[in-house]
Amino acid sequence: VSTSTDDARTDGGAPPTHGRRPVDDRGDTVCVIGAGAAGLTAVKNLKEHGFAVDCFERETAVGGAWNWRHDRSPVYASTYLISSRPFTEYPDFPMPDSWPDYPHHSQLLSYFERYADHFDLRQHIWFGTEVVRVEPADGERWDVTTRSTGGYGAERTRRYAAVVAANGHNWAPKVPAYEGIDEFRGTIIHASAYKDPAQLRRRRVLVVGAGNTGCDIAVEAAQQAAACWHSTRRGYWYAPKYVLGRPTDQVNDAALALRLPLRLRQWLFHRLLRLTVGDLTRYGLPKPDHKLYETHPIANSQLVYYVGHGAITPVPDVARFGHHRVELVNGTEVQPDLVVLATGYLPRFEFLAPEILGTDPNGRPTLYLNAFPPGHPTLAVVGLFQPDSGVFGIMHWQTVAVARWLRLRRAAPEAAAAFAREVQAGAGRRWNRATVKESTRHWFEVGHIDYLRGVERTVRSFDRGLAAALGNGA
Amino acid sequence: MSAQVRIMRTRDWTRPVPPVTREVLSVPPVTDEGRPPVLFVPGFGHGAWVFAEHWLGRVAERGFPAYAMSLRGHGASGAGTDATLRAYVHDVVQVAAALPRQAVLVGHGAGSLVVARAMARYPARAGVLVAPVLGGWTTLATALIRNPLGTLPALVGGPLRLSRRQLFSRELPVALARSYVRRLGAASATAQWQLLAHRPPEPPVGNPPVLVLGSPEDRVVPSDALARTARRYAGGAPLLFPGMGHDLMLDARWAEPIEAIVDWLAKLPR
Numbered sequence: 001v002s003t004s005t006d007d008a009r010t011d012g013g014a015p016p017t018h019g020r021r022p023v024d025d026r027g028d029t030v031c032v033i034g035a036g037a038a039g040l041t042a043v044k045n046l047k048e049h050g051f052a053v054d055c056f057e058r059e060t061a062v063g064g065a066w067n068w069r070h071d072r073s074p075v076y077a078s079t080y081l082i083s084s085r086p087f088t089e090y091p092d093f094p095m096p097d098s099w100p101d102y103p104h105h106s107q108l109l110s111y112f113e114r115y116a117d118h119f120d121l122r123q124h125i126w127f128g129t130e131v132v133r134v135e136p137a138d139g140e141r142w143d144v145t146t147r148s149t150g151g152y153g154a155e156r157t158r159r160y161a162a163v164v165a166a167n168g169h170n171w172a173p174k175v176p177a178y179e180g181i182d183e184f185r186g187t188i189i190h191a192s193a194y195k196d197p198a199q200l201r202r203r204r205v206l207v208v209g210a211g212n213t214g215c216d217i218a219v220e221a222a223q224q225a226a227a228c229w230h231s232t233r234r235g236y237w238y239a240p241k242y243v244l245g246r247p248t249d250q251v252n253d254a255a256l257a258l259r260l261p262l263r264l265r266q267w268l269f270h271r272l273l274r275l276t277v278g279d280l281t282r283y284g285l286p287k288p289d290h291k292l293y294e295t296h297p298i299a300n301s302q303l304v305y306y307v308g309h310g311a312i313t314p315v316p317d318v319a320r321f322g323h324h325r326v327e328l329v330n331g332t333e334v335q336p337d338l339v340v341l342a343t344g345y346l347p348r349f350e351f352l353a354p355e356i357l358g359t360d361p362n363g364r365p366t367l368y369l370n371a372f373p374p375g376h377p378t379l380a381v382v383g384l385f386q387p388d389s390g391v392f393g394i395m396h397w398q399t400v401a402v403a404r405w406l407r408l409r410r411a412a413p414e415a416a417a418a419f420a421r422e423v424q425a426g427a428g429r430r431w432n433r434a435t436v437k438e439s440t441r442h443w444f445e446v447g448h449i450d451y452l453r454g455v456e457r458t459v460r461s462f463d464r465g466l467a468a469a470l471g472n473g474a
Numbered sequence: 475m476s477a478q479v480r481i482m483r484t485r486d487w488t489r490p491v492p493p494v495t496r497e498v499l500s501v502p503p504v505t506d507e508g509r510p511p512v513l514f515v516p517g518f519g520h521g522a523w524v525f526a527e528h529w530l531g532r533v534a535e536r537g538f539p540a541y542a543m544s545l546r547g548h549g550a551s552g553a554g555t556d557a558t559l560r561a562y563v564h565d566v567v568q569v570a571a572a573l574p575r576q577a578v579l580v581g582h583g584a585g586s587l588v589v590a591r592a593m594a595r596y597p598a599r600a601g602v603l604v605a606p607v608l609g610g611w612t613t614l615a616t617a618l619i620r621n622p623l624g625t626l627p628a629l630v631g632g633p634l635r636l637s638r639r640q641l642f643s644r645e646l647p648v649a650l651a652r653s654y655v656r657r658l659g660a661a662s663a664t665a666q667w668q669l670l671a672h673r674p675p676e677p678p679v680g681n682p683p684v685l686v687l688g689s690p691e692d693r694v695v696p697s698d699a700l701a702r703t704a705r706r707y708a709g710g711a712p713l714l715f716p717g718m719g720h721d722l723m724l725d726a727r728w729a730e731p732i733e734a735i736v737d738w739l740a741k742l743p744r
Contacts, residue, residue: 048597048680086490091483092597092679093571097493097564119576250488257484397481449482456481463479 016159018135018143024158029054030406031144031160033134033351035125036064037392038166038383040112041090042399044119046164049403054158055121058130058149062122063112065170066105068195072171074213074345077196078220079105081390082212082299084247087448088390090115091397101247134163134351140378162378162406164399169347169384169444176343179320184339186324191217191342199338200224206326206336208318210236214342215300221340222302222311229334230303233317235286240301243276248299249389256449266291283307285314293432296386296445347384347444357381358427364443368423369454370431371398377409377420385431389448397455404462412469419461477676491564494552497544498569499526501534510599511573512739514542514723515566515592517583517607518661518669519636521549524582524654524721528728536736541577543569545588548659557661559591559668566592575599578739582723583607583694584661590675590707597680600742602735605688605695605720606703609669612696620693633660640693642719645726654724685738687713687722687731694720 016023028051032042035057046053059070068075081088081102089095093115099107116122126146133145137159145157173190181188189199191213197220205225207218210232221228243251255265269292281287283304306312315334319327327333346363357373358366367373370385380402383395409416431451499522503509512533514525525542533540545562547554554561566588570577579598581589586606593601607613617625617634624635636658638651661669678684686704690697704712715722715731722731 086487091486092595094564094567096572097491097568117574118571250490253484254488257488400479452481456479459481460478 016137018137018145018157018159021145021155021157023137023143024156026052026054026158026160028052028161028410030162030164031056031134031142031158032124032164032166033131033144034064034166034168035059035062035116035121035127036166036168036383037066037112038168038395038399039064039164040116040121041392041396042164042166042382042402043121043124044115045396045399045403046406047119047121047124049407051403051406053124054160055125056129056131056144056146057125057127060127061113062116062125063109064168066108066112068105068109072168072192074170074192075105076191076194076216078216081108082241083249083390087249087253088392090392090395093118102241131167131351134165134379135353136356136376140376142378162380164380164382164402165349165352166382166395167349167351170345172346172348173341174344174346175341178318181321183323184321184326186337186339188339188341191340192345194340197224202226203338204336205229206231206315206318206334206339207342208339209342209344210298211296211342211344212298212300214340215298215303217340217342218312219300219302219306222306222309225338227313227336228306228311229313229315229336230307231315231318231328232286234290235280235288236295236298237273237288237292238277238280238304239273239297239299240276241299242301243272253389253449262293266293277304280304283314286316293388293447297388349381366428368427368429369398369401369458370444370446370451371402372405372423372427374424374427377416377423378406380405385444385446385451387446387448387451394446394448394452394455397452397459401455401459401462404459404466408462408466408469411466415465415469418465419458477674480676485560491561494546494554494565496546496552496565496569497522497550499523499530499542501530501540503534503537503539505537506539507537508744509538509739510575510578510742511539511541512578512580513566513570513573514540515579515581515585515589516542516544516548517581517585518634518665519548519658520583520585520721521551521657521659523549523657524723527724529723529732532729532732533736536740538578538736538739539573541569541573545585545661547662554662556664558664559588559672562588562661562665563591563595567596570596570598578602580604580735581606583720584609584669586703587669587672587675590678593678593682594676595679598678598682600682600739601678601684601707602738603684603686603703603707604722604731604735605692606686606700607669607695608699608703609672611670612699613694614670616694616696616699628663628666631663633663634666635660636694636720640719641721642725643691643717643727645717646719646724654721683742684708685713685735687715687734689715689718689720689722691717692720 030051032055043053043055084101129146130149135143137143142160142163147155173192200221201224204227205221206229208231218230317329319329325333325335432447521544522542530540544551576599578600579589580602582604584607586603621637628634642651684707686708688700700712718725
């Protein structure tokens with residue numbers, strides 16, 4: 001296939017260079033960064049749409065965050081899915097139906113390994129290779145500089161027709177700047193360093209943060225530690241993993257399928273939680289300060305149960321640390337000897353200049369559909385979202401959209417202009433009908449229904465554009 | 475204009491098909507040259523055994539890992555009393571995704587409809603539709619004319635009974651043909667109805683090449699229906715094997731169609 005990017009190349013016969021470095025021109029090949037859940041499906045779907053693919057993975061195996069052997073993996077021994085199987089799996093490679101509703105992280109790793117083997121993806125992956133820089137080159141192409149993980153070996157630069165960044169967003173710990181944190185004599189770890197409940201045994205543990213990880217660790221501390229305090233900034237909804245005898249997300253989406261309006265759904269689920277979980281303030285937990293669906297829900301059946309048994313003491317936000325104590329915002333203090341900061345992660349794209357993704361000082365990129373940066377049609381980010389549902393299916397459809405976009409651009413550049421305008425106009429749009437809480441944790445949340453409908457519309461418009469272009473004999 | 479891609483699959487998300495044990499028969503290739511596995515999906519009433527008789531062995535001899543499965547409620551698979559077409563499709567996709575490599579799906583009879591729908595869920599390496607019964611009212615009309623006694627009970631929720639004359643040519647010894655017919659079961663009543671009235675399959679994912687073949691003397695699939703299916707799925711004419719009955723894999727000259735299928739598979743780009 002002859003492409004417009006070929007024509008735009010300006011090398012004029014001389015071997016291409018970037019500055020003084022020689023560049024290995026990979027022609028129409030697409031570069032994928034990362035071989036985790038997002039990178040693997042990017043490689044598979046690009047390949048399926050006829051693209052040659054080079055994928056760079058800093059670790060020596062697939063699975064990214066879900067491979068517990070990896071340095072940057074945040075999983076701990078008891079990590080289970082928080083969305084049920086049908087919402088989580090790749091839609092064209094279902095998990096075995098003999099698996100439980102909520103599989104364990106070790107099953108997830110075997111799933112990714114089988115996915116890689118089934119679709120023969122490993123031949124496209126350069127393991128143990130990290131991407132150092134991604135820089136724009138002539139003709140909307142990209143120069144990707146890599147080296148061996150750990151900084152050994154010489155750097156190498158290759159030129160690609162497009163780049164898909166699937167480098168994950170759960171590996172750079174976010175640690176809030178607490179006053180007096182250096183004076184504290186106990187142990188402070190980030191949740192990323194929490195691997196096994198043995199770390200909690202007979203300790204007096206303060207868990208900070210009410211994300212799904214914070215709640216999981218608090219529940220483990222309730223069973224293992226000498227004492228457990230759970231510090232949260234505000235009140236949350238704790239959705240049980242099962243309601244009415246079925247996985248909660250399946251019940252929730254059945255209500256969505258009826259196309260009930262948001263307010264009615266919120267009311268229904270408030271009633272349902274009231275009946276199943278009950279009044280949280282009775283347990284000493286703060287009243288939720290927001291409506292359901294306004295933040296990524298916490299799926300945890302056990303937290304409230306252990307609070308009810310006195311094994312978890314809910315406490316408010318941390319004010320400052322002292323020598324052997326932690327002061328809380330309500331003036332009281334607790335005396336833990338282990339503090340686990342389950343305060344989340346920050347997305348990082350060190351290999352890209354911030355202006356390329358329109359990244360603001362808080363590290364928040366400006367993208368359309370959480371994937372397409374305005375002004376850079378041959379660059380896409382995959383997996384940068386936090387849904388109220390499973391993630392791998394959404395990643396699959398994101399990469400289908402990226403592959404069809406690149407295919408449309410190649411086959412019918414004039415039809416692609418309309419989408420470029422849409423990217424320009426719609427960048428930064430939120431894909432959630434409910435008002436999302438402002439927080440670094442919540443900005444890239446998406447409602448899976450709103451988001452997938454957006455992707456569906458986009459993919460269909462690409463297909464129509466391609467059909468029209470081919471019909472015109474282009 | 476083909477149907478549009480469908481991302482919102484609320485039913486699959488909220489009402490997953492219940493799990494079941496599935497019979498999968500396999501024959502490893504004589505020499506493993508990295509060929510894709512070939513998964514045979516039998517039609518209504520048939521079990522995996524129909525392919526184990528001749529075809530699996532021949533496919534394996536020619537270097538392809540060969541598999542045959544039974545849909546729920548058929549053969550040695552678990553019960554599927556009120557199985558829907560969606561449950562059958564689920565069974566095929568589950569078995570295909572459990573194979574070590576991207577698989578070729580081969581459907582026979584109504585199994586072709588199941589395969590056509592499975593190809594919209596699983597990116598098959600290739601698809602082969604053998605004597606495809608894609609349903610609709612002409613299927614019913616043909617069956618009523620050819621075999622009124624076996625077909626009428628199906629209209630009131632009973633099992634569809636296929637006769638020896640529909641399935642096999644006169645070349646197959648009568649005793650053998652009778653023994654094959656005795657081994658046939660039946661699909662669920664729901665699935666039988668869905669065969670007549672169902673939404674057309676969504677477009678296949680991953681753009682797989684498709685081969686359609688059948689017999690002009692097939693007493694279940696009329697020639698024009700076969701030609702229509704070939705135009706729609708393969709973009710051309712069907713491969714024809716004159717003188718054979720509907721069950722090409724069991725009939726006397728079973729070797730010809732399977733050799734043609736493997737020849738076609740061998741030509742796929744590696």
